Amino acid sequence: MAVKTDPEEKLYERLDRALKKYKGKPGVLIAALQEAQxxxxxxxxxxxxxxxxxxxxPLSEVYSVVSFYSLFSTVPTGKHRLEVCLGTAxxxxxxxxxxxxxxxxxxxxPGKSAxxxxxxxxTTRCVGACGAAPIVKIGEELHGEMTPEKLPSLLEELVKE
Ligand code: FES
Known part of the structure; x- marks a missing residue:
């Protein structure tokens, strides 16, 4: 008789397979976390x-990397991740x-799941485009000189994609 595997269990099996290639190698934590995410x-x-x-x-090392990099989220995220740069500029x-x-x-x-x-x-730290501040980052795209008035049409475009 076949044993039913629940979807979450399958995700953990996938994670295990993915992590095998990183084991014992230095400097792979970010790549491993990206794959896990x-x-x-x-x-x-x-x-x-x-x-x-x-x-x-150590788990503390994993936590510190996850909390340092804004690309990682510890809560379920929406399809579109919007990051607002809160750097000085x-x-x-x-x-x-x-x-x-x-x-x-x-x-x-920020940080809440909806x-x-x-x-x-x-929110994120400086993304290196201070000349076009303020910046909203969506995926890898930077949207500069953003204003509250421009936001509704930006969100509409994303929903249409
Ligand atoms: S402070 Fe936002 S891009 Fe530099």
């Missing part, structure tokens, strides 16, 4: 523990106001 969509505690165990590194140019407007429009906050929303919001 691709599999699960985010990095829950249980996944971070598995990464730490399989790579035989962007902050001075109104990034805080942008962030407030985005929260209102998307009905979610399963019904196609968007998730996070």
């Amino acid at each position: 691709e599999i699960f969509g985010y990095l829950p505690r249980k996944v971070m523990i598995q990464v730490a165990n399989r790579l035989t590194i 962007c902050y001075v140019q109104g990034a805080e106001e942008l962030l407030r407007e985005l929260q209102d429009l998307c009905g979610t906050e 399963p019904e929303s196609p968007f998730s919001i996070s």
Whole structure:
């Protein structure tokens, strides 16, 4: 008789297979975490523990990398991840106001999961485009000279994709 495997179990099996290639190699934690996040969509505690165990590194090291890099999320994220740069240049140019407007429009906050929303919001440090501040980063794309007024049409475009 075949044993039924639940989907989550399959994801962990996939993670295990993926992590095998990193075991014992130096400097692979970020790549391993990116792959883990691709599999699960985010990095829950249980996944971070598995990464730490399989790579035989301390869990604290995994936590510090996950919390340092804005590309990692510990909560389920929407299809579109919007990152508001809160570096000095962007902050001075109104990034805080942008962030407030985005929260209102998307009905979610940085670091919070909103399963019904196609968007998730996070903040990031300087992304190296200070000349075009304030910046909203969507995936790998930087949207410069952003204003609260431009946000609704930007979100509409994303939903259409
Ligand atoms: S501070 Fe935002 S791009 Fe540099």
